[in-house]
Amino acid sequence: MCGRYATYGPVSVSREAREVLERLELDLISEINQRDDHFNIAPTQRALVVTQEDAALHVGVHRWGLIPSWAKDAGIGAKLINARREGIAAKPAFRAAMRRRRCLVPASGYYEWQGEKGHKQPYFVRPPDGSLMVFAGLWESWRDTEDKPLRTYTIITGEPGKVGGDIHDRQPVILAPDAWEDWLFADPDKAVAVLDAANEPDLVFYPVTKAVSSPKNDGPELVEPIELTD
Numbered sequence: 001m002c003g004r005y006a007t008y009g010p011v012s013v014s015r016e017a018r019e020v021l022e023r024l025e026l027d028l029i030s031e032i033n034q035r036d037d038h039f040n041i042a043p044t045q046r047a048l049v050v051t052q053e054d055a056a057l058h059v060g061v062h063r064w065g066l067i068p069s070w071a072k073d074a075g076i077g078a079k080l081i082n083a084r085r086e087g088i089a090a091k092p093a094f095r096a097a098m099r100r101r102r103c104l105v106p107a108s109g110y111y112e113w114q115g116e117k118g119h120k121q122p123y124f125v126r127p128p129d130g131s132l133m134v135f136a137g138l139w140e141s142w143r144d145t146e147d148k149p150l151r152t153y154t155i156i157t158g159e160p161g162k163v164g165g166d167i168h169d170r171q172p173v174i175l176a177p178d179a180w181e182d183w184l185f186a187d188p189d190k191a192v193a194v195l196d197a198a199n200e201p202d203l204v205f206y207p208v209t210k211a212v213s214s215p216k217n218d219g220p221e222l223v224e225p226i227e228l229t230d
Helices: 015-023 028-034 074-079 095-100 177-185 188-197
Strands: 005-007 038-041 046-053 056-064 082-084 102-107 109-114 121-126 133-143 149-158 204-207
Touching: 005 102, 015 028, 015 177, 028 046, 046 133, 046 177, 095 102, 095 133, 095 188, 102 149, 102 177, 133 177, 177 188
Parallel strands: 056 149, 082 149
Antiparallel strands: 005 038, 005 109, 046 056, 046 102, 102 133, 109 121, 121 204, 133 149
């Protein structure tokens, strides 16, 4: 699963990613660099996502934890921070979003924990060159009892690759730049194929401070490697 992640600048992207962003006229790099850095994004907090609406792309801030439009209250969002890739198109909480409301979730890296309850050690997972990752996501617009809209999102997870599997049995679906446009604009069947074709990119992971376990903490020291002691 993905229960915490980070998005911070300055943003580095591959040449391929830069070309895709230019073709889509998506100024994602500047959007991230101009906003506050976030080193410990937790469920129910707000973070940057890229959405497609009326054939146009938008970069905006949504709340993490998807609330389906039919939900009676917002509490369900805390349970829907992740969406399992397997069978996602048929699941009631996600099938409408899979048809019409897919999004990209930019990230510098994400956290996973290992160990027994009460003694879990956090690890930070990121590309070895520090470049930007993009997770596959879904978004929804939910209205409260006062008819105020609340935009939310979820991160899709799948089976881990070689690196991800060393620390957890699930990981975010990370999309290569050549899949970004199809994920946002393609018909639902092709979107499922995009998920199925996603492969784990080059990743590294290392232990970080346990301070990241509290969502109250948010600073660059959270993503710095530490040495474990026996």
